[in-house]
Amino acid sequence: MQLHEQYRPKNFDELVGQDKAAAKIKALAKRGLGARAYWISGQSGTGKTTIARLLGSQLAEPMYIEELDATDLSAAKLRDIEQSLAVFGLGQKNGRVVIINEAHGLNKTAIRQLLVMLDRLPSHAAIIFTTTVEGQELLFAEQEDTAPLLSRCIQIELARRDLAKAFAQRAMEIAQKENLDGKPIAAYLTLVQKHRNNMRAVLQSIEAGEMLE
Structure with a gap:
């Protein structure tokens, strides 16, 4: 899944x-x-x-x-x-x-x-x-x-603004649970901004190993 x-x-x-x-x-x-x-x-x-x-x-x-x-x-x-x-x-x-x-x-x-x-x-x-x-x-x-x-x-x-920090924190929590984490919160914030607050796209990038060192 x-x-x-x-x-x-x-x-x-x-x-x-x-x-x-x-x-x-x-x-x-x-x-x-x-x-x-x-x-x-x-x-x-x-x-x-x-x-x-x-x-x-x-x-x-x-x-x-x-x-x-x-x-x-x-x-x-x-x-x-x-x-x-x-x-x-x-x-x-x-x-x-x-x-x-x-x-x-x-x-x-x-x-x-x-x-x-x-x-x-x-x-x-x-x-x-x-x-x-x-x-x-x-x-x-x-x-x-x-x-x-x-x-x-x-x-x-739905809200369009002020989502990046909350989404970045949630993305980091998920990455840590899945052992896909290796970067600081700032990297997740950048990833969320890159995908324009699209959480689905953020998680797909994490799944592909983008947050691993």
């Missing part, structure tokens, strides 16, 4: 550098996370998918969390999703969740179909979109229905 998967946070308390996003979700949880759509945006490798999965796990058991790419959303697929969301999941958590990654890949037809779906989400269901900051800007420029779509979502913007 790759390091970025092995050390992916398993709860909100393990998240690094995204305290505001975690606090927002915890506050929403007090009022109920179902019957909502969420739009998570941030730079690559800063925790979008992790937060989406953690959010989904608050509502549904793993087998009732579906994850797919926006480019896979045909009209037929969206109809199937709406039908599946109408049925309760099984287990202690009886919800259902769909995570749509790379949401900047949504086409006009999918967006218009989603506008209707989001207005009638069941109380036990949620749809979570993730996208990069750059992708979101491009989507706004190309699709006129993006603003109405976002107005139906709770927007969670």
Whole structure:
């Protein structure tokens, strides 16, 4: 298993550098996370998918969390999703969740179909979109229905600044656990800055031995 998967946070308390996003979700949880759509945006490798999965796990058991790419959303697929969301999941958590990654890949037809779906989400269901900051800007420029779509979502913007020190410290801790460490914290800080706070890329470099003497 790759390091970025092995050390992916398993709860909100393990998240690094995204305290505001975690606090927002915890506050929403007090009022109920179902019957909502969420739009998570941030730079690559800063925790979008992790937060989406953690959010989904608050509502549904793993087998009732579906994850797919926006480019896979045909009209037929969206109809199937709406039908599946109408049925309760099984287990202690009886919800259902769909995570749509790379949401900047949504086409006009999918967006218009989603506008209707989001207005009638069941109380036990949620749809979570993730996208990069750059992708979101491009989507706004190309699709006129993006603003109405976002107005139906709770927007969670991930932190972009002041991540380097926290990410460097976490990267060093992981490297030490895996016996891949041989350099001071300053080297990890440089590595994080080199990869523009992309923790996935940082851990891939560590896995390749970049922090060994």
